[in-house]
Amino acid sequence: MRISTFFYTLKQGLRNIFRNKLFSLASIATIAACLFLFGIFYAVLANFQHIVKNAEEGVSVWVFFEEGIEDIRIQQIGDMIAKRPEVAKMEFISAQEAWEGFRDEYLGEYGDGFTENPLENSANYQVYLNDVSMQSALVTYLESIDGVRMVNRSELVATTLTGINALIAYVSVGIIAILLAVSIFLISNTVAIGISVRKEEINIMKYIGATDFFVRSPFVVEGIMIGLIGAAMPLGFIYTIYNVVLAYVTDRFPQLSSLLSFVAVGEVFHVLVPISLGLGVGIGFLGSIVTVRRHLRV
Amino acid sequence: MAVKKRRKGPVVENEIINLTNVSKAYSTGAPALKDVNLHISRGEFVFIVGDSGSGKSTLIKLLLRELTISSGYINVMGYDLSKIKHRKIPKFRRNLGIVFQDFRLLKDRNVYENVAFAQRIIQKSNKEIKKNVPSILAIVGLAGKYKAKPRQLSGGEQQRVALARALVNQPTILLADEPTGNLDPKNSWEIMKLLEQINENGTTVIVVTHNREIVNAMQKRVVTLRRGVIISDEEKGGYIDED
Ligand SMILES: Nc1ncnc2c1ncn2[C@@H]1O[C@H](COP(=O)(O)OP(=O)(O)O)[C@@H](O)[C@H]1O
Ligand SMILES: [Mg+2]
Numbered sequence: 247m248r249i250s251t252f253f254y255t256l257k258q259g260l261r262n263i264f265r266n267k268l269f270s271l272a273s274i275a276t277i278a279a280c281l282f283l284f285g286i287f288y289a290v291l292a293n294f295q296h297i298v299k300n301a302e303e304g305v306s307v308w309v310f311f312e313e314g315i316e317d318i319r320i321q322q323i324g325d326m327i328a329k330r331p332e333v334a335k336m337e338f339i340s341a342q343e344a345w346e347g348f349r350d351e352y353l354g355e356y357g358d359g360f361t362e363n364p365l366e367n368s369a370n371y372q373v374y375l376n377d378v379s380m381q382s383a384l385v386t387y388l389e390s391i392d393g394v395r396m397v398n399r400s401e402l403v404a405t406t407l408t409g410i411n412a413l414i415a416y417v418s419v420g421i422i423a424i425l426l427a428v429s430i431f432l433i434s435n436t437v438a439i440g441i442s443v444r445k446e447e448i449n450i451m452k453y454i455g456a457t458d459f460f461v462r463s464p465f466v467v468e469g470i471m472i473g474l475i476g477a478a479m480p481l482g483f484i485y486t487i488y489n490v491v492l493a494y495v496t497d498r499f500p501q502l503s504s505l506l507s508f509v510a511v512g513e514v515f516h517v518l519v520p521i522s523l524g525l526g527v528g529i530g531f532l533g534s535i536v537t538v539r540r541h542l543r544v
Numbered sequence: 545m546a547v548k549k550r551r552k553g554p555v556v557e558n559e560i561i562n563l564t565n566v567s568k569a570y571s572t573g574a575p576a577l578k579d580v581n582l583h584i585s586r587g588e589f590v591f592i593v594g595d596s597g598s599g600k601s602t603l604i605k606l607l608l609r610e611l612t613i614s615s616g617y618i619n620v621m622g623y624d625l626s627k628i629k630h631r632k633i634p635k636f637r638r639n640l641g642i643v644f645q646d647f648r649l650l651k652d653r654n655v656y657e658n659v660a661f662a663q664r665i666i667q668k669s670n671k672e673i674k675k676n677v678p679s680i681l682a683i684v685g686l687a688g689k690y691k692a693k694p695r696q697l698s699g700g701e702q703q704r705v706a707l708a709r710a711l712v713n714q715p716t717i718l719l720a721d722e723p724t725g726n727l728d729p730k731n732s733w734e735i736m737k738l739l740e741q742i743n744e745n746g747t748t749v750i751v752v753t754h755n756r757e758i759v760n761a762m763q764k765r766v767v768t769l770r771r772g773v774i775i776s777d778e779e780k781g782g783y784i785d786e787d
Contacts, residue, residue: 452634458634
């Protein structure tokens with residue numbers, strides 16, 4: 247394609263958008279809404295996953311042994327657990343350590359009155375998992391090992407985290423899918439109107455010997471530009487909101503922000519910008535190409 | 545030029561248009577053209593005349609390959625138009641210039657842009673456009689009005705713009721469907737004189753018209769249609785009245 251043809255096509259595409267302001271605006275607004283929601287969901291999800299990831303690192307399972315177990319058996323059990331793929335890290339806590347930890351945390355100086363270890367049977371392995379969702383499989387396995395008396399786990403945390411994670415993902419995918427469909431529909435209508443407005447011009451073009459590609463490309467350009475504008479607007483918006491919210495939370499709830507670590511805005515946008523722009527272009531291209539193929543059967 | 549696989553009709557020297565036993569029926573009504581035989585040589589000037597509804601525009605549309613024939617054989621500039629592939633049609637049309645009764649200019653663009661439009665479509669460079677458009681506007685006598693919008697021009701001027709647009713790509717054949725239908729006698733004559741001048745420069749010109757006076761005065765080949773049938777085809781012919 248010639249450079250001049252490229253610019254001509256670009257100019258005609260822009261012209262279409264301006265001639266057809268109302269529909270162009272409606273399309274841009276819908277795409278913007280769609281990608282705005284997408285961006286918000288993505289930002290929330292990214293942070294949520296970040297937080298879950300941090301939390302997961304603290305999720306552990308405690309393995310207690312039967313009374314009177316020999317040290318050698320404890321060692322064997324330890325080797326068996328260490329071989330499991332779900333296990334990120336494990337630690338042996340002797341009865342003495344368990345008691346000291348308990349005493350220091352909950353009893354303070356009152357604990358000094360004890361001369362014997364009241365938690366004689368509390369030696370255990372503290373096992374850290376790679377992923378919360380692997381917990382139940384591991385627990386089943388651990389319970390089946392000979393010499394294991396009891397396995398404790400943080401059930402609630404595990405299931406809640408995975409549950410919320412999935413819920414957010416489903417809801418956002420659902421809403422975004424609906425908005426995507428609406429966007430494509432609106433773009434396709436915008437382009438269809440543009441085509442009907444320019445019917446006469448298109449006819450003249452065909453008489454003069456314009457190729458299908460030449461006749462169609464301004465409309466595809468129109469769709470892609472609408473998609474791009476629709477994608478760029480929410481990105482700017484989300485960038486601002488994100489920074490404001492982060493600053494607010496850090497400022498107002500310092501304890502919370504030390505507990506929950508947020509993802510830096512740059513990191514979120516590193517992913518969000520290409521995906522949003524890609525979606526915008528994709529929506530615009532799809533919406534216009536479908537219509538152009540249907541209405542401009544040259 | 546495509547190799548002619550089959551030859552239809554009589555051998556005509558320098559033939560550029562060959563219609564042999566062509567019929568065209570629309571989905572409704574009687575056939576618009578019936579068993580038409582028409583052979584035109586390169587460089588000819590031909591008037592197509594006949595009453596309203598006699599099939600003149602249908603004939604032009606067949607030559608443009610806007611419509612396809614129902615039966616027979618049609619070859620224009622070596623293209624077998626009932627076999628031409630869809631994607632070859634633009635290339636075929638680039639050798640044609642077309643003018644209509646209603647001008648069909650782009651109302652939102654000025655004279656210069658309307659003519660340049662034809663060059664942009666066939667992807668000429670800006671450099672060529674800047675050279676070709678003013679020279680063609682000078683030929684049709686509109687050099688001074690290149691900035692005007694169509695609505696600021698008279699009918700005659702608008703038709704000149706349309707003519708300039710049809711000519712700027714240097715067509716082999718110029719097809720004009722009632723180009724003077726909306727013009728007064730003076731402007732009609734001026735447009736016809738331009739068409740004659742274009743023909744003298746080598747372009748084959750086919751003009752559909754109702755203008756009896758001009759047809760009779762110009763002494764060109766005249767093909768007369770009546771109800772879809774060619775009833776007369778004369779060198780240096782005249783306008784035949786309906787009986
Ligand atoms: N698109 C169409 N569909 C059906 N019939 C048509 C169509 N166009 C033209 N006709 C008919 O074909 C005949 C020839 O029309 P046309 O070629 O336009 O005549 P002319 O240009 O000589 O006035 C007429 O009877 C007309 O009604
Ligand atoms: Mg007609």
